[in-house]
Amino acid sequence: MAEPFRVGLLGHGTVGSAFDKLLGERADAIAAATGRLPEVCGVLTRSQGSFDEVVGRANAIVELMGGLEPAREYVLRALRERKPVVTANKQLLSQHGDELFAAARQSGVQLRYEAAVAGVVPVIRVMRESFAGAHIEKVEGIVNGTTNYVLSEMARTGASYQEALGRAQALGYAEADPTEDVTGKDAAAKMAILARLAFHTSVHLDQVHYEGIEEITPDDIDYAREFGLVLKLLGLAERRDGGISARVFPCFLYQGHPLASVVGPFNAVTVESPAITEITLSGPGAGGVETASAVLGDVVSVMTSSGMNLEPFEELRLVPGEECESSFYLHLEVEDRPGVLASIAKILGDSEVSVKSVVQKGLADKARLVMVMHPVVEGRFIQAIESISKLEALRAPPRSIRVIEEEFVT
Amino acid sequence: MAEPFRVGLLGHGTVGSAFDKLLGERADAIAAATGRLPEVCGVLTRSQGSFDEVVGRANAIVELMGGLEPAREYVLRALRERKPVVTANKQLLSQHGDELFAAARQSGVQLRYEAAVAGVVPVIRVMRESFAGAHIEKVEGIVNGTTNYVLSEMARTGASYQEALGRAQALGYAEADPTEDVTGKDAAAKMAILARLAFHTSVHLDQVHYEGIEEITPDDIDYAREFGLVLKLLGLAERRDGGISARVFPCFLYQGHPLASVVGPFNAVTVESPAITEITLSGPGAGGVETASAVLGDVVSVMTSSGMNLEPFEELRLVPGEECESSFYLHLEVEDRPGVLASIAKILGDSEVSVKSVVQKGLADKARLVMVMHPVVEGRFIQAIESISKLEALRAPPRSIRVIEEEFVT
Numbered sequence: 001m002a003e004p005f006r007v008g009l010l011g012h013g014t015v016g017s018a019f020d021k022l023l024g025e026r027a028d029a030i031a032a033a034t035g036r037l038p039e040v041c042g043v044l045t046r047s048q049g050s051f052d053e054v055v056g057r058a059n060a061i062v063e064l065m066g067g068l069e070p071a072r073e074y075v076l077r078a079l080r081e082r083k084p085v086v087t088a089n090k091q092l093l094s095q096h097g098d099e100l101f102a103a104a105r106q107s108g109v110q111l112r113y114e115a116a117v118a119g120v121v122p123v124i125r126v127m128r129e130s131f132a133g134a135h136i137e138k139v140e141g142i143v144n145g146t147t148n149y150v151l152s153e154m155a156r157t158g159a160s161y162q163e164a165l166g167r168a169q170a171l172g173y174a175e176a177d178p179t180e181d182v183t184g185k186d187a188a189a190k191m192a193i194l195a196r197l198a199f200h201t202s203v204h205l206d207q208v209h210y211e212g213i214e215e216i217t218p219d220d221i222d223y224a225r226e227f228g229l230v231l232k233l234l235g236l237a238e239r240r241d242g243g244i245s246a247r248v249f250p251c252f253l254y255q256g257h258p259l260a261s262v263v264g265p266f267n268a269v270t271v272e273s274p275a276i277t278e279i280t281l282s283g284p285g286a287g288g289v290e291t292a293s294a295v296l297g298d299v300v301s302v303m304t305s306s307g308m309n310l311e312p313f314e315e316l317r318l319v320p321g322e323e324c325e326s327s328f329y330l331h332l333e334v335e336d337r338p339g340v341l342a343s344i345a346k347i348l349g350d351s352e353v354s355v356k357s358v359v360q361k362g363l364a365d366k367a368r369l370v371m372v373m374h375p376v377v378e379g380r381f382i383q384a385i386e387s388i389s390k391l392e393a394l395r396a397p398p399r400s401i402r403v404i405e406e407e408f409v410t
Numbered sequence: 411m412a413e414p415f416r417v418g419l420l421g422h423g424t425v426g427s428a429f430d431k432l433l434g435e436r437a438d439a440i441a442a443a444t445g446r447l448p449e450v451c452g453v454l455t456r457s458q459g460s461f462d463e464v465v466g467r468a469n470a471i472v473e474l475m476g477g478l479e480p481a482r483e484y485v486l487r488a489l490r491e492r493k494p495v496v497t498a499n500k501q502l503l504s505q506h507g508d509e510l511f512a513a514a515r516q517s518g519v520q521l522r523y524e525a526a527v528a529g530v531v532p533v534i535r536v537m538r539e540s541f542a543g544a545h546i547e548k549v550e551g552i553v554n555g556t557t558n559y560v561l562s563e564m565a566r567t568g569a570s571y572q573e574a575l576g577r578a579q580a581l582g583y584a585e586a587d588p589t590e591d592v593t594g595k596d597a598a599a600k601m602a603i604l605a606r607l608a609f610h611t612s613v614h615l616d617q618v619h620y621e622g623i624e625e626i627t628p629d630d631i632d633y634a635r636e637f638g639l640v641l642k643l644l645g646l647a648e649r650r651d652g653g654i655s656a657r658v659f660p661c662f663l664y665q666g667h668p669l670a671s672v673v674g675p676f677n678a679v680t681v682e683s684p685a686i687t688e689i690t691l692s693g694p695g696a697g698g699v700e701t702a703s704a705v706l707g708d709v710v711s712v713m714t715s716s717g718m719n720l721e722p723f724e725e726l727r728l729v730p731g732e733e734c735e736s737s738f739y740l741h742l743e744v745e746d747r748p749g750v751l752a753s754i755a756k757i758l759g760d761s762e763v764s765v766k767s768v769v770q771k772g773l774a775d776k777a778r779l780v781m782v783m784h785p786v787v788e789g790r791f792i793q794a795i796e797s798i799s800k801l802e803a804l805r806a807p808p809r810s811i812r813v814i815e816e817e818f819v820t
Contacts, residue, residue, distance in 0.1 A: 122540035130532035279693035305715035
């Protein structure tokens with residue numbers, strides 16, 4: 001008879017009950033592999049149970065309540081009582097990471113959180129363990145399944161943003177209030193967590209610049225297709241000028257980009273390091289069962305591993321977005337008369353923005369210029385756009401979207 | 411000052427010396443994360459060093475000699491002396507896995523082997539740990555970078571197999587003697603290792619059916635493109651009729667398949683489980699530095715984890731290839747006269763092989779039939795092909811290639 005491994009469960013909603021069920025189903029197989037039989041020794045919800053009783057009995061705590069409080073207080077108390085914690089709570093980690101990881105370090109116990117980022121795609125484990133011997137340069141990913149479904153659906157069917165969002169809600173891929181997803185805030189929380197792990201530095205949600213997909217139109221997707229581009233909401237964390245930047249924005253990827261082929265409610269993350277070149281991990285975004293499975297993987301790791309010290313050990317500067325270099329797509333509705341292109345080109349040239357390709361579409365009152373730029377410091381591009389928007393020949397505000405250009409080995 | 415963690419290194423060729431160098435570079439960062447400072451405490455090569463001295467000093471052994479002997483003997487002795495072992499040796503594990511894993515289990519020490527499969531793509535770790543709470547149904551992958559480069563190059567440029575192989579050799583993606591790669595044997599060894607891990611059963615290289623890419627022609631790739639297919643050398647391990655099958659063969663994937671977009675000398679593996687749907691991991695195939703990095707990740711895991719019992723605990727039947735169900739593409743050079751299609755269709759119908767699509771190409775002495783079949787038990791299809799090859803109207807032997815059909819969530 002295997003010795004029990006007692007798990008105290010905080011929260012019993014969709015994910016909590018899926019975890020409870022999965023643990024029961026897989027307990028024997030885990031006992032065969034680890035020598036200990038995992039079991040839920042107590043459940044605490046917002047309305048019932050005693051934290052002290054649950055934590056007193058437990059070998060480890062699984063936090064699936066979500067939200068900041070009382071989750072923060074419980075996780076902190078559990079860590080201080082030297083109980084390893086597994087959580088799926090991205091809000092908590094992206095806003096109170098410094099405090100929580102410091103507590104885990106002081107107590108010498110593990111704080112694991114695979115399920116907080118990218119559903120079942122095991123990017124946390126791979127970065128912590130497989131890349132333990134590597135220096136990470138960049139992490140980029142599609143870390144929000146809702147927006148990826150919406151953008152895929154717009155591209156596949158020509159639907160408007162509102163129509164595609166409605167379908168996502170009907171299929172359960174988007175919540176009734178989709179604000180956190182469509183504004184990019186959910187993705188920003190995940191990028192804060194990934195950036196902290198990649199660069200061993202403190203990163204708070206407030207330090208991640210994010211833009212959402214609410215303003216994307218079918219036109220953007222159509223025109224971009226002509227350039228061989230695909231529109232994605234990208235999270236990007238990278239080393240830059242001795243510091244790091246962490247951002248989320250809609251952008252166009254070339255077809256050969258490893259994230260370009262990720263469609264529907266899927267997540268994918270690419271990690272780049274000189275020693276490893278790049279690794280891409282992809283899979284479905286989080287549903288209840290998938291999240292529960294990621295949590296269970298962490299529980300098994302707590303049972304078999306002493307873990308590593310993940311306390312930030314370097315303070316790196318967060319480089320603001322306007323200092324970063326990006327390529328842009330620019331969409332201008334213009335009057336169809338001589339000299340318009342010349343005035344626009346002059347403004348771009350004066351701001352040292354270099355044009356890679358330009359297409360004129362339509363005639364008369366439907367004339368549009370669609371341009372793709374070479375990489376430029378964002379502040380300079382924003383300045384150029386401000387000047388262009390003042391031109392009389394413009395019939396609507398300029399629309400710009402970032403473009404990720406990369407060459408891959410073929 | 412962190413306590414040392416002493417690594418005994420067996421082999422000092424390309425990978426061995428890359429590992430030695432990488433360990434030196436990353437030692438301080440690993441010490442900061444784990445509390446122990448890793449160092450190479452001794453090196454044994456075929457020509458110098460004493461195994462007993464190296465193993466006596468070591469906390470763990472890293473085996474990078476390659477080949478079966480003396481690697482097998484050294485790994486076995488190290489495990490029996492209760493030293494954890496990290497190896498990149500796929501030949502060894504696919505042919506002596508039973509003996510080695512039994513020794514690791516008896517001694518209660520870890521035997522880790524991330525670098526043996528799929529270069530730096532951390533599929534072993536993800537299957538062992540992230541999927542520890544899941545029941546794996548299927549593992550499929552592109553696990554040989556050489557053949558994936560050759561097939562990608564044929565598709566990209568229209569080159570013949572021999573031309574593309576020559577380019578692979580010039581670029582260092584293929585060895586002077588490419589036999590192990592192009593026959594599928596290298597991929598088969600990796601699939602034996604993955605199947606053992608996925609299904610917790612004994613799988614030997616000899617039990618993996620494999621076919622190579624030597625017979626692939628540019629014609630196959632061109633015609634398949636018309637059907638929206640991509641040609642890959644696929645490794646496939648799956649549960650089937652209460653047993654399992656493990657096979658390697660060239661096959662056509664639909665564009666939407668997660669492995670279809672993997673081009674060049676890259677590896678990728680998809681793991682399927684009901685609890686997780688599917689996860690795909692991709693990255694560059696093994697070079698010296700990448701392999702060294704995967705080995706170092708395993709060393710860090712040995713430093714921080716007690717590992718899990720990976721002894722096979724179920725004996726599952728290996729289902730032979732002819733009992734498996736597959737879809738096929740069939741290419742026939744036929745005389746261009748009435749009744750030919752009818753005779754072929756009759757033979758297929760009599761063998762219960764159902765045609766999904768058919769295209770006639772060319773005229774007179776260049777007439778060809780290109781067909782794609784619905785899934786069929788392979789034995790029945792082989793029987794039908796034998797009958798078709800006896801038809802007088804055939805101007806060349808029939809050519810068939812498997813097709814992987816799958817629907818994905820979009």
